[in-house]
Amino acid sequence: MYLKPLFYIIFCSSLIFSCNENKSLVKENTAFFGGEIINPSSKFIIIYKSSNIIDTVYLDASNRFKYIFKNFEAGLYNFYDGKESQSFLIQPKDSIMIRVNTLEFDESLVFNGIGEKENNYLIDLFLETEKQEQEALKISQLDPKSFEEKLSNIRNKKLGKLNLFSKKNTTSTLFNTFAKANINYNYYYSKEAYPFINYSKSEHEIFKSLPADFFDFRNEIDYNNTTLKDYRPYVSFLRFHFNNIALQEHFKHSKDSNYNNKSLDYNLDKLTLIDQKVTDTFIKNRLLNYNMVKFINASCNVDDFDTLLKSFTEKSTNTKQKNKVIKIVNSYKRLKPGQVIPKILVVDKNEKVRHLKHIIKKPSIIYFWDAKDRYHLKVSHERAKDIQNKYPELDVIAICINTIESRDQAEVLQRNRLPYFNEYHFKNAEEAIELLSIKPVNKVFIVDRHAKIVNPKANMFDIAIENELLGLLNK
Known part of the structure; x- marks a missing residue:
């Protein structure tokens, strides 16, 4: 959370200059919010309040941004960088600058300018x-x-x-x-x-x-x-x-x-x-x-x-x-147990479109992943590999829930050093997510060799799943 002395002086000097520069922009019912995102997860940040998006603000070439609140209601707002979010308190005539490194998001977040002390206190209280x-x-x-x-x-x-x-x-x-x-x-x-x-x-x-x-x-x-x-x-x-x-x-x-x-x-x-x-x-x-x-x-x-x-x-x-x-x-x-899994089209790595139930040839686990959730992407694949090694009689099928091309799907897996094995994505992701109720993304389907649902809400990370699998294999 602490910056090196020389860099800290340079950083604070630039913030003071920036805040002074922006004081002229801050009128009676306005406030300034800006800053720098280190290792950004996207090209923009989203500012929202109460699940309502206020605005999307794009980063410049130096990964910095500026935003003016006009005729707004004072209170807690959130900014989202595409991966994580955090709240900030903003009131009329505030001029707040932030600096955050997404690799240590909450721990690295620092506020500067008019309104800094209260915001730094709140983030310290949160931590x-x-x-x-x-x-x-x-x-x-x-x-x-x-x-x-x-x-x-x-x-x-x-x-x-x-x-x-x-x-x-x-x-x-x-x-x-x-x-x-x-x-x-x-x-x-x-x-x-x-x-x-x-x-x-x-x-x-x-x-x-x-x-x-x-x-x-x-x-x-x-x-x-x-x-x-x-x-x-x-x-x-x-x-x-x-x-x-x-x-x-x-x-x-x-x-x-x-x-x-x-x-x-x-x-x-x-x-x-x-x-x-x-x-x-x-x-x-x-x-x-x-x-x-x-x-x-x-x-x-x-x-x-x-x-x-x-x-x-x-x-x-x-x-x-x-x-x-x-x-x-x-x-x-x-999705009631005993029902055949719904008619949904999936796409394999060769862009061949197939019915989900037709790729099921033996008792199977079907799990899902989201390209935007890197942590779940990695741990779910690691757990899937572990299950596949323990129970070779099973098929473990992975499906990406994003609207994506096979080429892009392969790049995501390669970037995260994961194999492209038994991987699919939906032909129509939005329709499939609704039909299979894939929320949260960590839910798992267990199906028998006839594609009949055994459990539509299994959890790969729960030890109880192994008892379910053994029961299915011993039928």
Whole structure:
């Protein structure tokens, strides 16, 4: 994260000059945002807020960019370089320059100019929280009282540090809102996660053993905070919070004692609680949609989908999200175990078009990869090779989900030092992705030698897949 002294002086000098040059551009309700991307993943960056793209800004020959916000709403925005994204706080009259190396994206991100101190504090807080995840997991194995003491100590230190920073730098109201939310909602998240990640007892038993005031912080939750609606700590907390309170509700009227995210009754409770507690339509619809899609992706019991779908469509007011979920449900009905894999055309390395089911000659695993996701591309191919070596009676078939020519597909594989073996891409990628519900990209199909689906939602990285494969081969 630290630059070499000489380079640092040169870099800061150029930033100061640039910021002074751009002060004349910054008017009453405008702000400047610019910087340098080292080892860029693309020729441009995308600036967005709340999943809405604000603009696409192209890099110049030196991999630098400039952008002027005009008549904008102050708050947290994101920039995306084609590979990773990070947030930044921008307010009227700010003039912010960034410098980031995509090889160490978050760790290398540095802000300079008007608004730099608040943004550097927020990114440092983000990195500090990431580092503390392992510590939170470790202390979650303690008894509830000891856990609470250590977790409160972490929170109080952060709040004390923030208080000193705010006094010294006369920080803005928006900054204080986001910084406090980061500290508090990560603290709340760890409290909600405790019954799930403490391994001493079942979740039901842990709930019974908790002190009466363990969840008192829930009285402070604002379920409809539109300022924080896109802020990661707030969004992550709400998701886990509803997992937790739904489980507590579920235990009241069921004989279950363990968490089961595939339980229909549990998920019905969750949608009901979201509907009862959240009034802001954006936050409510997003939570409903997230949990509906999560259930669909987790459960293999297609017969449960319509029941939860009915509850979801009654509660959500987002027509676009509802239509998309209905499509996913209908897609999985076609992918029910025992059904023949849908009629989809794939293209081999010689540009020969074939039906997917016709290339299946024996029990097979079909996995997918995205050229834009280099990490998954590599680890999925490594795991596929391992499975193929262990089970030579199987076919392991790889399919690229991008709209791509065979020549370009070969270049991607060669660039990543991967063999072009049993590789295909879709003739119509968009249609195939919808028909096979290939989201997320790491889902895997297991099919028998007749191209009948055994499992449409397998996970190559789950050790349980080997038991499934052995069961299939021993039939």
